[in-house]
Amino acid sequence: MRFGLYALVSFFYLYNNVWAQKVTNRATISGYVREIGSQEALIGVNVYIPGTTTGTTTNTYGFYSLTLPAQDSVRLAYSFVGYETVTRASQLRANQTISVALTPGRALAEVNVTAESTGEKVSESAQMSAIDIPIAQIKKIPAFLGEKDVLKVLQLMPGVQKGSEGQTGIYVRGGGPDQNLIILDDAVVYNASHLFGFFSVFNGDAIKSVELIKGGFPARYGGRLSSVIEMNLKDGNREKLHGEGGIGLIASRLTLEGPLTKNKKSSFLISGRRTYLDILAAPLINAETRGQTKIGYFFYDLNAKANYDLSDKDKLYLSGYFGRDKFHARDRTQNTDTDLSWGNATSTLRWNHLFSQKLFSNLSLIYSDYKFQIASIERGTVDNQLYSLQYNSGIRDFSLKYDFDYYPSPEHSVKVGVQGTYHRFTPSAVVLQNSAINQLNSTINTIDVTESGVYAEDIWRPSSRWRINGGLRLSYFQQKDVGYFRPEPRLSGAYTLRPDLSVKASYALMNQYVHLLSNTGIGLPTDLWVPTTDRVKPQQSQQVAVGIAKDFTTGSSFTKGLALTIEGYYKTMDNIINYKEGASFLLINDPTSANSVRWEDNVTAGRGWSYGAEFLLQKKVGRFSGWAGYTLSWTQWQFAELNNGRPYYPRYDRRHDVSLVGIYELNKRITLSATWVYGTGNALTMPISRYDAYRAGASYLYDNDGRGIIQSLLQNSRPVDDYGTQRNRFRAEPYHRFDVSIQFHKQKKHHERTWEISMYNLYNRRNPYFYRLEAVDPLSTEPSRIGLFRYSVFPIVPSVSYNFKF
Incomplete structure (x- = not known):
């Protein structure tokens, strides 16, 4: 931690010296972007000059800062998904603070997307994945x-x-x-x-x-x-x-x-x-x-x-x-x-x-x-x-x-x-x-x-x-x-x-x-x-x-x-x-x-x-x-x-x-x-086969004096699964499902209510949860055949x- 803090101080000292020499006659606009009506800070709002690639985004706390050449007039746009875009025009002769509140967009309004109204697009961001x-x-x-x-x-x-x-x-x-x-x-x-x-x-x-x-x-x-x-x-x-x-x-x-x-x-x-x-x-x-x-x-x-x-x-x-x-x-x-x-x-x-x-x-x-x-x-x-x-x-x-x-x-x-x-x-x-x-x-x-x-x-x-x-x-x-x-x-x-x-x-x-x-x-x-x-x-x-x-x-x-x-x-x-x-x-x-x-x-x-x-x-x-x-x-x-x-x-x-x-x-x-x-x-x-493992046991006959005489050797068996030598060689069946829902909204005077009805796995696909080897006919008196059985958890769930x- 001590090394890290020292590195940060050194970094800012050198960085500020470099930029103090390079940047002249500039002014900074900074502020916070919040949601109107709640004052909730908005993360990732695009703040930019329309028609250019000059801009920035708000950080985790809704703060932004943009340094520009001093000028008589500058127009900034504030754009965020799900909110109405806001523009602000002002003089830029000295540093100033401009905080903005955005209004949530109407749910059914179609998006009016133009090259100047989207701010930073996915094609412009350096971040990928x-x-x-x-x-x-x-x-x-x-x-x-x-x-x-x-x-x-x-x-x-x-x-x-x-x-x-x-x-x-x-x-x-x-x-x-x-x-x-x-x-x-x-x-x-x-x-x-x-x-x-x-x-x-x-x-x-x-x-x-x-x-x-x-x-x-x-x-x-x-x-x-x-x-x-x-x-x-x-x-x-x-x-x-x-x-x-x-x-x-x-x-x-x-x-x-x-x-x-x-x-x-x-x-x-x-x-x-x-x-x-x-x-x-x-x-x-x-x-x-x-x-x-x-x-x-x-x-x-x-x-x-x-x-x-x-x-x-x-x-x-x-x-x-x-x-x-x-x-x-x-x-x-x-x-x-x-x-x-x-x-x-x-x-x-x-x-x-x-x-x-x-x-x-x-x-x-x-x-x-x-x-x-x-x-x-x-x-x-x-x-x-x-x-x-x-x-x-x-x-x-x-x-x-x-x-x-x-x-x-x-x-x-x-x-x-x-x-x-x-x-x-x-x-x-x-x-x-x-x-x-x-x-x-x-x-x-x-x-x-x-x-x-x-x-x-x-x-x-x-x-x-x-x-x-x-x-x-x-x-x-x-x-x-x-x-x-x-x-x-x-x-x-x-x-x-x-x-x-x-x-x-x-x-x-x-x-x-x-x-x-x-x-x-x-x-x-x-x-x-x-x-x-x-x-x-x-x-x-x-x-x-x-x-x-x-x-x-x-x-x-x-x-x-x-x-x-x-x-x-x-x-x-x-x-x-x-x-x-x-x-x-x-x-x-x-x-x-x-x-x-x-x-x-x-x-x-x-x-x-x-x-x-x-x-x-x-x-x-x-x-x-x-x-x-x-x-x-x-x-x-x-x-x-x-x-x-x-x-x-x-x-x-x-x-x-x-x-x-x-x-x-x-x-x-x-x-x-x-x-x-x-x-x-x-x-x-998964097991590739099943066989019976045996162990020797003894059976005793007892005479009238209580003495035990070994009558015979018995074979006690238990089933054992053989998994072979290869890991994960078996592929489960494909997984797929279809879910649907419908929401009914009602706006009252002082509150909004929503009823939701949904169906999980609508067509009742029996997706595999696990597999087991079991007897195909366990009630049969004949030697049973062993089969692979699939078990599912969720059928259709309303x-x-x-x-x-x-």
């Missing part, structure tokens, strides 16, 4: 059981592979679920799922923006290999009390926001959600088991945020997320009692300071905590043995982050920053029997490590045709006496062939110092987070991508507003880890070493590579909106100690992936939407929900 989806659009897409889910919408994007049926797992360009950096208001969220992966922890009512970056990563991001998913909470309405919520089949939610003071300098937001599965399922379970089995499950999450303007140059933000899943099962017939709980807690305190009209800073203090616990006790019905399972996994972070945005001229937008994180890992899992239970030391050894980084990046416009984002990140990781220092160069650029068409290319090197150990590969909360050590090196990836981007600014009302991107990529991954054959983190009846075993003994390191092409045609606004996406990709892994050292396809290698999303505003009262997805089946390791705003 990035996707942002308006929250308003997310709320209109059909959802499983009516629960609007940000992560499931991201699964519909090219380059993002879905996990198992209904799950929120994210697999980006060949990477695993641990290789995604999920950020909520600067805080890292380590496990983003409820209900064992069927729902995410993010409540769409509280989210202001979401962006997915799959490649060409800016230098400000680090610590993961495959993607960045950055989300920001709403700040809260500064003018009046506002609320929205919904009642669905399995959960209800409520969000309240409003001013804290009358001077419109502060606001708050609080948003909560809870499921009532435990209440709905309890009568059914009790009736089925006659009270012998009790099962309960629920989840909840809570978002809260408050902000206050200390002055025109200083703003304070405090935000947090708290969520928990709880599962309990008690079976009196089996004498078992099991409790599971897992959840996240994050909090972020941020201070914005405006040093000048060109220099904006943000200081963040961040806390993140993820815990998973299992406590299970079973008493054997035959041997009366007592078994206990105790399983813990946790990671807790304390972070300090300082970022600067510097706008020396229209040709340069500079970002620099430094971050330090103190991680504490608590991995432990042990199974004990009888007397060994009392021998376990309940204190779990912790693993403490530090991770830090310093970065600098510059969006440079050397000419009207070129836009380049170059940067360098220096990362450092320390665990006991072992340290890793890694430079991470980043470069992306766009060359404009004509006003609506450009070619792009990018290169990024990423390092990851935390790992997720999984026996399932589906990102369950039972997976263990572990750090880089002296024996396990950091994961590292290198990715190259090229592509084209085109904006459709002319033509019919349907084609106006369309954006097309086509990209090809190649990515290598080194030092990825996996369990060795037959290895597990569970310790059986070994309380003395339960807290001292080295998990490194159970893992092996290898490498992977992924390549493919992605197609995305997207329309964000207008009466008809949505997108069409297609991915063609290959992913392979190779470990010296797995699959006989040969490369193999991991579970979520998917050759073809298609997603079609359409939203149509029929009129002011009715919205129709539909999605169709198709994907190549998962690569699985749902109804009620949503309201006031």
Whole structure:
């Protein structure tokens, strides 16, 4: 951290000296862009001079700065998706502040797209492999059981592979679920799922923006290999009390926001959600088991945020997320009692300071905590043995982050920053029997490590045709006496062939110092987070991508507003880890070493590579909106100690992936939407045969004196599956489904209500969830034939929900 701060001070000193000599007779316009009626800061608003390529965008806090030659009159346009474009004209003889409020556009208004009214288009941006989806659009897409889910919408994007049926797992360009950096208001969220992966922890009512970056990563991001998913909470309405919520089949939610003071300098937001599965399922379970089995499950999450303007140059933000899943099962017939709980807690305190009209800073203090616990006790019905399972996994972070945005001229937008994180890992899992239970030391050894980084990046416009984002990140990781220092160069650029068409290319090197150990590969909360050590090196990836981007600014009302991107990529991954054959983190009846075993003994390191092409045609606004996406990709892994050292396809290698999303505003009262997805089946390791294994046993005859005489040897058999020597040689059937929904809106005097009816998997496709070898005719007296049986989870699933705003 000390080195990073010194580097930042030196950087600004040199940079300011250079520009002080080059820039004369210029003036700066800066300010904030907010939403009219709520004063919510807007992220990514395009601020530009119409008819030119001179412009900038607002940062995460709605701030912009643009330095121009002094002149008698200048006209600026402020453009943002879903809002009406605003222009401001003023003299520019001296520095001045202009803050603007934008009005949300009418839902049914067709987009009037011209070369001068779009601001920065996808073809003009230096960033590639990035996707942002308006929250308003997310709320209109059909959802499983009516629960609007940000992560499931991201699964519909090219380059993002879905996990198992209904799950929120994210697999980006060949990477695993641990290789995604999920950020909520600067805080890292380590496990983003409820209900064992069927729902995410993010409540769409509280989210202001979401962006997915799959490649060409800016230098400000680090610590993961495959993607960045950055989300920001709403700040809260500064003018009046506002609320929205919904009642669905399995959960209800409520969000309240409003001013804290009358001077419109502060606001708050609080948003909560809870499921009532435990209440709905309890009568059914009790009736089925006659009270012998009790099962309960629920989840909840809570978002809260408050902000206050200390002055025109200083703003304070405090935000947090708290969520928990709880599962309990008690079976009196089996004498078992099991409790599971897992959840996240994050909090972020941020201070914005405006040093000048060109220099904006943000200081963040961040806390993140993820815990998973299992406590299970079973008493054997035959041997009366007592078994206990105790399983813990946790990671807790304390972070300090300082970022600067510097706008020396229209040709340069500079970002620099430094971050330090103190991680504490608590991995432990042990199974004990009888007397060994009392021998376990309940204190779990912790693993403490530090991770830090310093970065600098510059969006440079050397000419009207070129836009380049170059940067360098220096990362450092320390665990006991072992340290890793890694430079991470980043470069992306766009060359404009004509006003609506450009070619792009990018290169990024990423390092990851935390790992997720999984026996399932589906990102369950039972997976263990572990750090880089002296024996396990950091994961590292290198990715190259090229592509084209085109904006459709002319033509019919349907084609106006369309954006097309086509990209090809190649990515290598080194030092990825996996369990060795037959290895597990569970310790059986070994309380003395339960807290001292080295998990490194159970893992092996290898490498992977992924390549493919992605197609995305997207329309964000207008009466008809949505997108069409297609991915063609290959992913392979190779470990010296797995699959006989040969490369193999991991579970979520998917050759073809298609997603079609359409939203149509029929009129002011009715919205129709539909999605169709198709994907190549998962690569699985399945048994290639089954045979009976025998063991010798003895039978005794007893005479009248009680003496035993061996009568004969018997053969006791049990079925054994043979998986062969190749991993994942079996391909599951293709996955596809069709979802539809219809929303009925009604605007009342003081509130708006929406009824939504949706159908998940409309044509009742029996998609595979897992496969098993079973007897074809188990009741037959003849030797049974063995067949492969497919099991599905969700048939057609209807749902109804009620949503309201006031």
